[in-house]
Amino acid sequence: MQFLKDEPHGTAKLFFLSSAVWFVVGTSFGLIDATHMAAPELLGNIAWIVFGRIRPMHTNAVIFGFVGSGLLGAAYYMLPALLRTPLYSERLGKLSLWMWNGAIVAGSVTLSLGHSQGREYAEWIWPVDIAVLLALALMFVNLMLTATRREEKILYVSVWYVFGALIFTFFIYFFGNAVWNPGTGAIVGIPDAILAWFYGHGIVGLFLTPLAIAIAYYVVPIVCRSPLYSHTLSLVGFWTLLMIYTHIGTHHLLQTPVPTWLKVLAVSGSIGMIIPVMTVLINLWLTMRGRLGYIHADVGGKFVMAGLVWYILTCIQGPLQALPTVQRVTHLNNWVIAHSHLGVLGFSGTIALGGIYFMLPRVMGRPLYNKRLADVQYWLVLLGMAGFFTVLTAAGLIQGNGWLNGETVYRILPEIHVYMVLRASIGVLLWSGAIIGLYNVIMTITRTPSERLTK
Numbered sequence: 282m283q284f285l286k287d288e289p290h291g292t293a294k295l296f297f298l299s300s301a302v303w304f305v306v307g308t309s310f311g312l313i314d315a316t317h318m319a320a321p322e323l324l325g326n327i328a329w330i331v332f333g334r335i336r337p338m339h340t341n342a343v344i345f346g347f348v349g350s351g352l353l354g355a356a357y358y359m360l361p362a363l364l365r366t367p368l369y370s371e372r373l374g375k376l377s378l379w380m381w382n383g384a385i386v387a388g389s390v391t392l393s394l395g396h397s398q399g400r401e402y403a404e405w406i407w408p409v410d411i412a413v414l415l416a417l418a419l420m421f422v423n424l425m426l427t428a429t430r431r432e433e434k435i436l437y438v439s440v441w442y443v444f445g446a447l448i449f450t451f452f453i454y455f456f457g458n459a460v461w462n463p464g465t466g467a468i469v470g471i472p473d474a475i476l477a478w479f480y481g482h483g484i485v486g487l488f489l490t491p492l493a494i495a496i497a498y499y500v501v502p503i504v505c506r507s508p509l510y511s512h513t514l515s516l517v518g519f520w521t522l523l524m525i526y527t528h529i530g531t532h533h534l535l536q537t538p539v540p541t542w543l544k545v546l547a548v549s550g551s552i553g554m555i556i557p558v559m560t561v562l563i564n565l566w567l568t569m570r571g572r573l574g575y576i577h578a579d580v581g582g583k584f585v586m587a588g589l590v591w592y593i594l595t596c597i598q599g600p601l602q603a604l605p606t607v608q609r610v611t612h613l614n615n616w617v618i619a620h621s622h623l624g625v626l627g628f629s630g631t632i633a634l635g636g637i638y639f640m641l642p643r644v645m646g647r648p649l650y651n652k653r654l655a656d657v658q659y660w661l662v663l664l665g666m667a668g669f670f671t672v673l674t675a676a677g678l679i680q681g682n683g684w685l686n687g688e689t690v691y692r693i694l695p696e697i698h699v700y701m702v703l704r705a706s707i708g709v710l711l712w713s714g715a716i717i718g719l720y721n722v723i724m725t726i727t728r729t730p731s732e733r734l735t736k
């Protein structure tokens with residue numbers, strides 16, 4: 282069968298292509314979403330794109346489709362390379378790819394038809410959840426069978442991160458979506474809120490974060506032509522990430538009646554996150570010290586480096602906003618939306634793009650179609666991200682101080698309107714960047730080298 286064709290690196294290639302497609306689709310959803318907030322009447326209540334439907338279509342498409350596919354494609358490329366063994370089965374890999382994409386398409390369509398389970402990042406209905414779980418299981422089996430046949434005995438830290446991510450994501454997805462309750466995808470009351478945020482936080486902390494870090498640990502030493510500063514430090518970071526990130530989801534619920542001990546655990550764990558974050562950053566910084574010129578010269582390396590800088594900012598902001606006194610101002614307003622984009626787009630999304638630009642030419646055995654276009658996309662993503670962060674943080678502070686002063690929502694809305702217009706305009710930069718990226722990826726995959734020479 283053509284769509285399960287057995288070709289070297291075929292799975293990684295198609296995951297990279299999927300990521301580029303979902304970047305365009307996801308940012309298109311985001312733009313519609315932002316338009317609703319800037320001009321609520323403009324789209325005239327078209328049922329399948331009303332705010333309540335398009336918002337989860339946007340978040341799931343960017344998290345699982347754009348960032349997730351990019352990171353998983355990189356895992357399919359990195360593991361065989363690091364283990365010096367071909368992937369156990371490209372056919373199985375492609376089956377996981379189609380299931381993954383099928384789930385995201387089905388999830389988007391059913392959401393737009395109004396079928397939602399209404400819990401953040403877990404909105405997809407149960408048949409979609411089953412497809413996601415099956416895809417994750419297939420990926421794990423395929424990569425594990427590759428690892429058991431490996432030529433390279435030493436397991437580099439990126440391998441640990443990929444397996445950690447796959448195992449944890451499978452279980453948090455299963456429990457977080459309450460798959461045993463297909464009707465609602467939930468349990469009840471406050472325990473459900475705790476479960477939902479154990480899941481929601483796990484998706485960013487145990488799916489996106491470890492896979493993105495795996496890429497950074499792979500790309501930085503190669504681009505810098507320098508060995509990793511410390512393997513011991515890299516493993517300290519890995520184990521502390523798993524130990525701490527797993528149970529701090531309750532920092533999303535500090536202002537609800539969840540048990541106090543759980544809040545204390547969540548807040549102290551959030552501050553403890555400094556350990557896994559700093560071990561990664563210090564280790565990579567000492568690896569690239571004095572060699573930033575190499576990073577600058579490599580477009581993949583440049584994206585990864587930018588992603589790491591956003592990671593520092595995300596993880597300075599994260600522990601701060603987990604403090605109850607700070608959260609009294611920052612909770613339930615655009616401050617958090619700024620943080621979300623900083624983490625998901627700035628950190629993990631930008632590193633996923635770095636992975637694609639670094640690995641796609643190696644997968645295809647030929648250079649990137651157009652390096653200059655990749656540079657243009659780099660600047661559009663960088664400016665778009667910085668713009669989003671500034672505008673949304675400003676809007677969030679206005680809202681947060683309004684709530685503190687007992688203002689009503691409707692009196693604050695006119696004050697943040699200009700920021701909503703700015704956010705939608707800045708979104709156009711990101712959307713253009715996504716289209717340029719898709720074009721570059723398609724051309725790199727489809728153009729033969731001879732066509733490139735005559736270009």
Ligand code: HEM
Nearest residue numbers: 485489532533551554596599600602603611612621624625
């Ligand atoms: C040191 C690490 C981090 C800490 C301590 C942290 C802390 C927090 C806290 C306390 C909130 C809730 C804010 C509120 O509702 O008032 C939050 C929200 C969020 N964080 Fe982080 N964060 C960290 C890193 C990250 C990273 C790396 C990502 C992305 C990969 C990320 C993505 C998100 C998202 C998407 C939300 C919004 C969830 C929602 O309400 O929809 N965070 N974070």
Ligand code: HEM
Nearest residue numbers: 308311312314315340343617618621625626630708711712
């Ligand atoms: C054209 C570019 C984009 C626009 C216009 C846009 C707009 C939006 C809007 C309007 C929301 C809903 C905010 C709310 O409910 O108040 C949102 C949420 C979100 N977006 Fe985007 N977005 C864009 C790109 C992205 C990208 C590329 C990513 C990730 C790679 C992303 C990740 C998220 C996440 C995680 C949330 C949930 C935030 C939360 O609940 O805390 N967005 N976005």
